[in-house]
Amino acid sequence: MLSYLTRRFSHFTVRRAPLIVIAFAVIAIGIFQAAxxxxxxxxxxxxxYLPPGTNSAVAARVMDAAFQQDRARSQIVLVLSTDQQELSDIDLLVGxxxxxxxxHRxxxxxxxxxLSLGYQGGPIDSAPQETHKWLRRSLSTLDRCINIDKRFYERFIDYLPDQAPTLTEPRMAIAYYDRSQLLSTAPMxxxxxxxDLxxxxxxxxxxxxxxxxxxxRKVAAWDSLLDxxxxxESVLGSQLSKPGAxxxxxxxESELAATGNVATLTEVHQIVNDVRKYSVQRIANVSGEPVNTVIAVTGSAAVGGETLIASRDAIRYTESITVIMILLILIMVYRAPLLVAIPMLSIGFAVIIATSLVALLAQLSEQQVIPWLDMRVFTTSRIFIIVILFGAGTDYCLFLISRLREEASQAPWVVACRRALIGVTSALMGSAMTTIVGLGMLWFADFGKYHYTGPIIAICLLVGLIVSLTLVPAxxxxxxxxxxxxxKIDPTDQHSRSRLTGIRADGVPARRNNLWSWIALKVTRRPGWTLFLGILALLPPSYYGAQNERAVTYDLTSELDESAPSRRGTKLLQQHFDIGEINPVTVLMVRPEDHPRxxxxxxxxxxxxxxxxxxxxxxxxxxNDPLGDFPPDRGMGLLNADSWRRMALQKHRVAQDYFFSNTQEYQNRLVRMDLIMDGNPFEIKTQQQVVAIHQTLLDVTNSEQSKWSESEVYLFGTTPSxxxxRSVTIKDNQRIKIAVVLAVFLVLLIVIRRxxxxxxxxxxxxxxxYATLGITAAFFGWIYGDDFVGLDWKLPLFLFVILVAVGQDYNVYLVTRIVEEQRQRGWLAALRHAxxxxxxxxxxxxxxxxxTFFSMTASAWLPPTLEALGFPSSQTLGLRGIVELGFALGLGVxxxxxxxxxxxxxxxxxxMGKFRAKRPARR
Known part of the structure; x- marks a missing residue:
């Protein structure tokens, strides 16, 4: 039945070739325009994308409901420091x-x-509560801006440049104008x-x-800024100041990896650059001495924004290098313009159709046009789609063209095209299905990024397979x-051939007297020893890989290259401050009933x-202690200065509506506390301490004698997340590995039947x-040295799924050819011939x-290579996870x-052939 369908399909494809070419052109243009x-x-x-039932996911929903409009989800931290023990007057001026x-921003x-909340004008004190707070904050912030501007001008007057004034230099004229407009719209x-005007x-x-x-004004990049x-700050200043920093x-308001953070981060860097050009350089020019003030940018939103920028750069470099590499390989293999153009054109169609289709489905899912459709795409998903489509699509084209050359030497062109398509369809479908089904198993993952990414790539690969079996032969x-x-098509032609591939310049596989005939002969003469020594050689790196499979890092900052500004800023921050101070663990205690505040x-x-x-x-x-300055064992009298400071802190805007919720659902029920931990939030030790704290709080709520009995406990923040x-992805790794192995094994059984x-x-x-994983861990441990904290946590699973699925392609190609040859000759001859x-x-x-997989590493080596060769190259941020995965996948293949x-x-x-040959035949 399958053979019949294959023949019918091949007949139709060849007979309707012009129509198929036109149809693909129309489909590509149409879906690209629509998507x-x-x-x-x-x-x-x-x-x-953590499962909705996890502690941190539930905590995030509670935080959103309890603190609605005023909850900070990420932050950008600016560190102003000097190499001296104390900040000088010049440092303070720059600050x-x-x-x-x-x-002002x-x-x-x-x-x-x-305005977005509905304010249309009128006195501030008469404005609705939801807008009153923001109008008040806008006005008080302008007051602060202008007061600091006056102080800055008094200090900077000796360094004033001889230039026309602007909206922000030397005075913040825009702040005076905005305050006049605000007081006109919202009078007091x-x-x-x-x-002010x-x-x-x-x-x-x-x-x-x-x-x-x-x-x-076009200031949307700042819309997520809350405070x-x-x-x-008169009250908070002591917490944000240390000697020298x-x-x-x-x-x-935005999450740390929100795409809008890229624009916000760009604007922050622009302000920092403006300060350096205006204040730092001007002071240095006038005084004749260097100014040692350093301004660094870090924080969770900075890390997230730079990660998005690095992903964008990785996609750009990967796409460019992939196309160039495929083009060069095709030129070296075929040295025929049209045989180079056909795969490139076909894969181009596949990429356009596949990415547009997936983007369109994601949009329909987001808009809930199709109720049962649930699909998401990610920035980095495009990298996998590009490399796998180009790699697999080129492979399919190579096999089809190679088989066509064999058939064309024996039959007319149209007949040869039909026979070639019949001969490779089963093998291509079998090899492609191992990858499609293997990647599809990621749908069963609980972690959303795994859950969506695998099926997306599988859909795109299916499109690539369809293009290869229809458009290419057409x-x-x-x-x-x-x-x-x-x-020319001449079976007796003795053109030069590649020693690596055994393919002649015209695309003909070399005859028996080539390198592969020699290898086939050697391998099959002593198969037992070859097998034993072959497996033995892979055991050491495999053992090392198995030992390091879970020794991965979840440190978001280590994903970026050392040259990334946020990583440099983090290191500077850690020199003066405790990293835990800006990454607290938030504890939410929710009582079952209302209690007086x-x-x-x-x-x-x-x-x-x-x-x-x-x-x-x-x-x-x-x-009671908004900054955590007053532990329970610190006694204070009524007249103590610190006691009055604590009272001031409790009335500060930071403390108002921060530790208690004023929403109807959680008012007088929810209590918030922030824990400052003494370790790095990404370290295993810190995570173990937080787990222990969570268990302690659960024990408190489970105690009938406790006033917190039957309360709900949630932990929120970087460490709980x-x-x-880690917990979700470890379980996913175990589940998905089993599913992928079983699925690929079933596909192999259907195709090979042994x-x-x-x-x-x-x-x-x-x-x-495991051998690839071991070599990769050793290689990057050597490359990064002391900075190596482990491979990226996403690498083992993606490497496993893609390598197990893609790695079977070539086995399927070989084994199906052996089975085909056994119909005409004995097992040994069939093996050697295949x-x-x-x-x-x-x-x-x-x-x-x-x-194509190695092209994923391009962002790490291409820019410095171009600079070394004297070519202009834009500065890029390396994304270590992508580089490591690209290296591992390329090595594994x-x-x-x-x-x-x-x-x-x-x-x-x-x-197996020897064993079957020696086994006595059944009577």
Missing amino acids: PRWNEVAYDGDFD DDLLRRLY LSEACYRRA EDRSPDQ QDALTLVPSIDQTLQPIEQ ILSWD QLAVLQL LLTVLGPIVFWPN EELRKEVQQLTKLLYQQSGVVAVRNA IIDL FMLCAYLIFTVLLSY LSRTGGIITACGVVMAA LIDTFYVRTVLVPSFVSL
């Missing part, structure tokens, strides 16, 4: 220049937020906008004609034998004493997986696939191509 662009529907981040610009963001009884016109006379109102906490913390049929020009405060005090007893806890921030991520051989093929790819005839083409395919398929598989098949 959104990839970056319009792509998501990112990791924590957002004022930075703060006045930042506070905050005032714009707060006013725009009030005791304040007039007239003097006059001051703004004095500074920049044309400001009233040239400056747009706030609501019309700024800085060293200039000060902090300004920009609190953002193009070959339409163009005719001219595709081999300048070579004062009673809750007393109960929090008792709970705080318990938390201070836990290992790793440095401070506990709560409603990492704990959940149980022992299928089981052995699975064993070989598992062996090559290995000889497919060796070159399979090697070429393996090199193509490895090259090479091991499968040159070792597993060349040594381990033929030797086992040879042993």
Whole structure:
């Protein structure tokens, strides 16, 4: 039945070749126009895709419900420091220049937020509660901005450059103008906008004609900004200042990996650059001495934004290098323009159709047009799609063209095209299905990024397979034998051939007297020893790989290259501050019933004493002690200065509505506390301490004697999210590995129909997986040195799934050819003939696939290489996870191509043949 369908399909494809070519052109143009662009529907981040039932996911929903409009989800931290023990007056001057610009941006963001909530004008004190807060914050921030601006100008007057004033230099004229506009729109009884407008016109006379109102300005990059906490705060300043360094913390509403953070981060860097050019360089020029003030940018949103930028760069370099590598390989293999153009054109169609189709489905899913459709695409998913489509698509084309050349030497062109398609369809479908089904098994993962990414790539690969079985033979049929020009179809031709692939310049696999005939002969003469020594050689790296399979890092900052600004900023921050201070663990205690707030405060005090007893806890921030400065054992009298400071902190805007929720659902029920841990939030030790704290709190809620009995406990923050991520992905790894192995094994059984051989093929790819993992871990441990904290946590699973699935392609190609040859000759002759005839083409395919995977490493080596050669190259951020995975996949494919398929598989098949030959026939 399958054979009949294959023949019918091949007949139709060849007979309707012109129609198929036209249809694909129409489909590609139509779907490209209809589909959104990839970056319009792509998501990112990791924590957002944890299962909804995990502790941190539930905590995030509670936080959203309890603190709605004013919850910071990420932050950008600016570190101002010097190499001296104390900050000098010049350092403080530079800091004022930075703060006045930042506070003005905050005032714009707060006013725009009030407008987005429905504010249309009227007195501030009469505005609805939801807008009143933002109008007040906008006004108070402008007041702060102008006060800092005055102080800056007094300090900077001796360094003033001789240039026309602007909106922000030397004075913040825009701040005076904005305050006048705000007071005109939202008047206050005791304040007039007239003097501010006059001051703004004095500074920049044309400001009233040239400056747009706030609501019309293109400042959307700042819309996620909620607040700024800085060293200039009268109450909080001591927490954000240390000898030699000060902090300004920009609190953002967006998640750390939100795509909008790229624009926000770009704007922050622009402000920092403006400060360096205006203040730092001007002071250095006038004084004649270098200014040692350093301004660094870090924080979770900075790391997330730079990770997105690095992903974008990785995609750009990967796509370019992939196309170049495929083009060069095809030129070296065929040296025929049309045989190069047909695969490139066909794969181009496949990429356009596949990516547009997936983007369109993701959009329909997001808009809930199709109720049962659930699909997401990610920024980095495109990298996998590009490399696998180009690699697999080129492989399919190579096999089809190689088989066509064999058939064309014996039959007319149209007949040869039909026979070639019949001959390779089963093998191509079988090999493709191992990859499609293997990647599809990721659908059963709990972690959302695994759950969506695998099926997305499988869909795209299915599109690539369809294109290879329809458009490619259609193009070959339409163009005719001219595709081999300048070579001719002549089976007796002795053109030069590649020693690597065994393919002649015209695409003909070399005859028996080639390298692969020699290898086939050697491998099959002593198959037992070949098999034993072959497996033995892979055991040491496989053992090392198995030992390091779980020794991966979940450190988000280590994903970026050392040169990334956020990593440099983190290192600078750690020199002066505790990293735990900006990465607290948030504890949410939710009582089953309402309690008076004062009673809750007393109960929090008792709970705080318990938390201070836990290992790793440095401070506990709560409603009674907003900064965690006053542990329970620190006694204070009524007249103590610190006692009055604590009372001021409790009334500060940071403490208001922060530790208690004012929403109807959680009012007088929810208590929030922030724990400052003494370790790095990504370290295993810190995670173990947080797990222990969570268990302690659960024990408290399970105790009938406790006032917190039957309360709900949630932990939120970087460390709890990492704990959940590690737990979920470890379980996914175990489940998906089993599913992939079983699924691929079943596909092999259907295609090959030999149980022992299928089981052995699975064993070989598992062996090559662990060997690849071991070599990769050793290689990057050597490359990174002391900076190596482990391979990226996503690498083992993606490497396993792709290598087990893709690695079987070449085994399927070889084994199906052996089965085909056994119909005409004995098992040994069939094995040698199949290995000889497919060796070159399979090697070429393996090199193509490895090259496309290695292109994922381009962002690490291409920019410095271009710079070393004297070519201009834009600075790029390396994404270590992508580089490591690209290296591992490329290495794994090479091991499968040159070792597993060349040594381990033929030797086992040879042993099976000998065993069957010696086994007495059944009567």
